[in-house]
Amino acid sequence: MTVASVSNSRMEMSEHASLHFDAWLLLSALGLMVVGLIMIGSASMDIADLKMGQPFYYVIRHGSFLILALVSGLVAYGLPIEWWHKRGWLLLSLALVGLVVVLLPGIGKTVNGSTRWIGFGSLNLQVSEFAKLFLVAYVAGYLARRQGEIADTWWGFAKPLLVIGIAAGLLMKEPDFGATVVIMTAVLGMLFLAGVSLVRFCAVIGVTGALGVLAVLSSDYRYERLTGYIDPWADQFGSGYQLTQALIAFGRGEWFGVGLGNSVQKLFYLPEAHTDFVFAIFAEEFGLLGSLVVISLFVIIVWRALWLGYRASIQGLNYSAYFAYGIGLLLAAQSLINLGVSCGLLPTKGLTLPLVSYGGSSLIVSCIAIGILTRLNAEVAMVENGGQQDISA
Amino acid sequence: MKQEANNVREISQPEGKTSLGRFAFIVSCLAIALSALIFRIVDLQVLDNAFLQKQGDARTVRYEVLDAHRGMITDRNGEPLAVSTPVETLWVNPSVARDPTDSKKDEKKFQEWLNCECWNRVAGLLKMDAQSIRARLQSGANKEFVYLDRKVAPEVAQQVLALGVAGVHSRREYKRFYPAGEVATHLLGFVNIDENGQEGLELAYNDWLAGKAGKATVLKDRRGEVIKELGLVEDAQPGNPLQLSIDLRLQYLAYRELKSAVKAHKAKSASLVMLDVDTGEVLAMVNQPSYNPNNRKRLRVSSLRNRAMTDVFEPGSSMKPLTMAAALESGKFNPDSEIDTSPGYLRFGRSTIRDTHNYGVLRLEDIVAKSSNVGTSKIAIGLTGPVVWDMFYRMGLGQLTGLGFPGEGGGVLPQPYKWKNIQVATLSYGYGLNVTALQLAQSYLVLAADGVKRPLSLLKQENQPQGEQIISADVAHKVRLMLNKVVEKGGTGTRAQVASYRVGGKTGTVHAVGNSGYEESEYKALFAGMAPIDSPKVVMVVVVDAPQGDEYYGGEVAAPVFSRVMENTMRILNVTPDSVGNQGRIAAHGLSSGERG
Numbered sequence: 001m002t003v004a005s006v007s008n009s010r011m012e013m014s015e016h017a018s019l020h021f022d023a024w025l026l027l028s029a030l031g032l033m034v035v036g037l038i039m040i041g042s043a044s045m046d047i048a049d050l051k052m053g054q055p056f057y058y059v060i061r062h063g064s065f066l067i068l069a070l071v072s073g074l075v076a077y078g079l080p081i082e083w084w085h086k087r088g089w090l091l092l093s094l095a096l097v098g099l100v101v102v103l104l105p106g107i108g109k110t111v112n113g114s115t116r117w118i119g120f121g122s123l124n125l126q127v128s129e130f131a132k133l134f135l136v137a138y139v140a141g142y143l144a145r146r147q148g149e150i151a152d153t154w155w156g157f158a159k160p161l162l163v164i165g166i167a168a169g170l171l172m173k174e175p176d177f178g179a180t181v182v183i184m185t186a187v188l189g190m191l192f193l194a195g196v197s198l199v200r201f202c203a204v205i206g207v208t209g210a211l212g213v214l215a216v217l218s219s220d221y222r223y224e225r226l227t228g229y230i231d232p233w234a235d236q237f238g239s240g241y242q243l244t245q246a247l248i249a250f251g252r253g254e255w256f257g258v259g260l261g262n263s264v265q266k267l268f269y270l271p272e273a274h275t276d277f278v279f280a281i282f283a284e285e286f287g288l289l290g291s292l293v294v295i296s297l298f299v300i301i302v303w304r305a306l307w308l309g310y311r312a313s314i315q316g317l318n319y320s321a322y323f324a325y326g327i328g329l330l331l332a333a334q335s336l337i338n339l340g341v342s343c344g345l346l347p348t349k350g351l352t353l354p355l356v357s358y359g360g361s362s363l364i365v366s367c368i369a370i371g372i373l374t375r376l377n378a379e380v381a382m383v384e385n386g387g388q389q390d391i392s393a
Numbered sequence: 394m395k396q397e398a399n400n401v402r403e404i405s406q407p408e409g410k411t412s413l414g415r416f417a418f419i420v421s422c423l424a425i426a427l428s429a430l431i432f433r434i435v436d437l438q439v440l441d442n443a444f445l446q447k448q449g450d451a452r453t454v455r456y457e458v459l460d461a462h463r464g465m466i467t468d469r470n471g472e473p474l475a476v477s478t479p480v481e482t483l484w485v486n487p488s489v490a491r492d493p494t495d496s497k498k499d500e501k502k503f504q505e506w507l508n509c510e511c512w513n514r515v516a517g518l519l520k521m522d523a524q525s526i527r528a529r530l531q532s533g534a535n536k537e538f539v540y541l542d543r544k545v546a547p548e549v550a551q552q553v554l555a556l557g558v559a560g561v562h563s564r565r566e567y568k569r570f571y572p573a574g575e576v577a578t579h580l581l582g583f584v585n586i587d588e589n590g591q592e593g594l595e596l597a598y599n600d601w602l603a604g605k606a607g608k609a610t611v612l613k614d615r616r617g618e619v620i621k622e623l624g625l626v627e628d629a630q631p632g633n634p635l636q637l638s639i640d641l642r643l644q645y646l647a648y649r650e651l652k653s654a655v656k657a658h659k660a661k662s663a664s665l666v667m668l669d670v671d672t673g674e675v676l677a678m679v680n681q682p683s684y685n686p687n688n689r690k691r692l693r694v695s696s697l698r699n700r701a702m703t704d705v706f707e708p709g710s711s712m713k714p715l716t717m718a719a720a721l722e723s724g725k726f727n728p729d730s731e732i733d734t735s736p737g738y739l740r741f742g743r744s745t746i747r748d749t750h751n752y753g754v755l756r757l758e759d760i761v762a763k764s765s766n767v768g769t770s771k772i773a774i775g776l777t778g779p780v781v782w783d784m785f786y787r788m789g790l791g792q793l794t795g796l797g798f799p800g801e802g803g804g805v806l807p808q809p810y811k812w813k814n815i816q817v818a819t820l821s822y823g824y825g826l827n828v829t830a831l832q833l834a835q836s837y838l839v840l841a842a843d844g845v846k847r848p849l850s851l852l853k854q855e856n857q858p859q860g861e862q863i864i865s866a867d868v869a870h871k872v873r874l875m876l877n878k879v880v881e882k883g884g885t886g887t888r889a890q891v892a893s894y895r896v897g898g899k900t901g902t903v904h905a906v907g908n909s910g911y912e913e914s915e916y917k918a919l920f921a922g923m924a925p926i927d928s929p930k931v932v933m934v935v936v937v938d939a940p941q942g943d944e945y946y947g948g949e950v951a952a953p954v955f956s957r958v959m960e961n962t963m964r965i966l967n968v969t970p971d972s973v974g975n976q977g978r979i980a981a982h983g984l985s986s987g988e989r990g
């Protein structure tokens with residue numbers, strides 16, 4: 001193959017930059033969505049029959065959300081990255097206002113002791129899901145603008161942390177400890193990649209960790225969840241109930257699972273079987289093999305996002321790089337925490353499994369994230385192929 | 394070319410490029426977390442899954458009991474006496490209406506279910522009150538098992554299940570049915586609703602009849618509903634059948650005659666025992682009052698007893714043949730020996746033994762025929778107490794028969810340290826001891842079987858059981874001839890005669906024992922006898938307690954029952970008649986006062 005032919009093919013690709021999809025990313029995301037729909041069907045039918053008198057209640061709703069989410073993802077793909085970049089402040093404001101509004105009495109909806117939803121008729125909007133994405137978009141813009149300041153001064157480093165701290169405080173008020181951890185992880189990761197001095201970074205990590213411990217100790221509910229996770233069998237009919245049931249689901253799965261639809265734990269034994277603990281039911285029905293496939297799909301998505309960020313940074317597309325890092329870290333943190341919780345590695349938190357769990361807000365935001373990544377990929381690829389940076393604008 | 398372009402951009406925006414080290418660090422952190430996750434999942438799913446599966450099974454796998462079919466009880470000819478038929482028991486799982494995942498909506502859902510109109514239809518089919526069903530479900534609200542209706546006919550159960558009410562299930566059970574009803578119930582007893590023997594042979598042979606319940610594993614969801622039948626752990630082992638020695642035809646016959654006699658004489662109670670001479674098997678055993686075992690709603694406790702085996706009484710004159718056996722065995726007496734019974738009474742200090750008449754000099758056989766107390770007493774005193782006692786004891790009095798029947802009475806045969814004459818005298822004509830009707834029949838069985846004592850049996854015997862020679866065949870034969878005299882003209886038991894057969898027996902009329910000693914005007918009328926007398930096939934004892942009215946002697950009340958039952962028994966058992974010419978004698982039922990016993 002000659003140099004000329006290589007450069008020729010590159011030229012051709014650049015002409016079709018908008019068609020430059022990341023097949024790995026898209027197929028993995030699609031795979032997870034299919035798994036999600038099937039598993040919600042399997043896990044929720046009996047619960048839906050009992051609660052709603054309609055076994056397909058949750059499947060139909062989830063299917064509708066899926067269509068809505070795919071449209072949202074498509075729209076996000078259609079939006080140039082510059083569109084997000086320019087609206088950093090707007091997105092920040094939306095996130096903070098949303099997090100305040102959900103706490104207002106009479107507006108926020110409380111389920112299981114947490115006020116996380118704003119109701120619109122039969123649809124409930126989970127503010128924290130959108131807030132996570134918007135905050136990451138804002139922080140990416142900040143980092144792109146103040147590259148030098150962040151690396152060299154305390155103030156440059158502290159400013160985004162203050163903003164995120166406010167958001168975290170609001171999230172803790174709901175309370176939504178899980179979302180707080182996810183957003184903190186993503187933002188700290190972004191700051192680290194942006195070149196914050198290690199001394200400062202370690203200091204902040206220490207303070208955040210201390211705050212986290214304080215947060216755990218300040219609430220009986222969180223403390224109970226924490227102790228319940230260390231030895232769930234000690235109080236298997238109390239605080240450890242949900243986790244023990246989830247662990248039993250894993251144990252039943254063995255290598256190849258009990259087969260689709262044959263889970264026993266979903267029959268009212270495991271609470272939240274179709275939402276936060278859907279992976280446990282999946283592991284029961286599809287075994288270790290299925291578990292590893294799903295984990296691999298997440299690994300592919302996260303890796304593609306992070307690698308995309310690195311590629312963008314090489315091309316000097318700083319905003320795109322941080323945005324991709326942020327989304328990758330959000331997805332990584334949320335999926336790791338959800339999976340860790342369902343198999344008892346981490347204390348129980350109300351976090352959904354992105355693209356899989358039942359829940360419209362989570363699904364829509366996840367699809368938007370995938371849409372943004374796809375757009376980022378197309379734009380970065382175009383630049384890599386020698387196109388102009390401003391083509392995307 | 395690319396290299397060039399990169400260089401240009403790195404120069405223009407030197408701060409932009411992410412440090413490869415930091416990128417690698419972040420990726421490594423994620424990889425470490427991922428490894429921990431994968432290790433954990435591998436551990437849970439394939440390395441340590443035994444513990445988790447055990448825990449899971451402890452919560453979800455339940456055993457269900459499979460009822461075993463209880464063995465059938467039949468009579469000696471295979472006629473069914475107790476049969477278990479399959480029925481359905483309807484039960485409800487109230488937890489089915491509960492929402493275990495939502496404690497707030499839980500109670501509301503339960504009430505919705507409870508107030509469902511469908512319960513009215515269920516109640517209608519089962520002929521129950523809908524409100525009482527709801528009350529029962531409410532009180533069992535937190536349970537997973539509440540009986541709706543037990544032992545329902547299968548077609549009714551099908552209709553109820555077809556209504557499709559959530560949580561209503563059925564399970565197979567068996568219901569015991571007794572085709573012979575009140576006729577055989579004292580022997581058979583009955584079972585409770587769980588098919589466990591409570592009385593009679595059902596109780597005595599419960600382990601044999603019951604079989605072994607099976608076990609099946611099922612998977613249940615958290616509300617207690619069965620999701621899946623996992624399989625059979627062990628199949629139900631049906632119980633063993635039991636064939637009784639009873640002949641249902643004789644049992645019916647005896648029951649009918651005894652019942653009509655009780656009715657005619659307004660008696661309190663009565664028993665009849667019939668034994669097979671060759672084998673010691675019980676051919677019939679009936680009592681009054683009885684009850685219907687298939688419907689025990691209005692059952693009176695006094696009707697429950699199998700009086701022939703549980704109730705003891707003083708046998709009175711029916712012991713005289715046993716005293717005679719002792720006399721003949723001693724060699725001091727023979728049937729023709731003469732005893733002077735004048736003046737018709739005998740004094741022992743303040744006590745006096747009387748005959749109804751002054752019979753003067755009587756031969757041994759006449760003493761039995763006339764039932765002379767004085768004559769019997771004189772013989773017994775001549776023999777001494779221990780000799781009489783020993784005969785009674787060898788005949789099985791004062792000991793359990795060994796049938797193992799629940800609540801069987803053993804009777805009392807007192808053995809004084811030092812015998813007084815009055816004690817010897819009263820024992821010889823049947824006072825101062827007590828026996829059951831079955832024990833009395835057993836002692837006559839020895840006389841009938843030429844002196845051989847065989848174990849009694851309520852179960853059909855394939856072979857003749859090994860017996861023990863208690864008295865010589867000669868003595869037994871001689872006593873039997875005396876018993877025949879009793880039913881001949883001039884004896885006390887003429888009304889026991891049977892057309893075409895020579896029979897023998899002994900009457901007895903004893904004062905009933907009340908709260909303050911003997912009752913003046915309450916009696917037990919007895920007759921113990923056998924047929925045919927030369928080679929007896931059947932021994933029968935009839936006891937009628939407290940007959941009211943003019944007739945109360947054993948010869949008047951019990952002997953006619955013996956006659957009627959024995960006559961039909963001989964025909965049913967195809968026993969060859971031994972006295973074709975005696976049809977005329979049966980009419981000679983007239984009883985002079987002297988023939989009363």
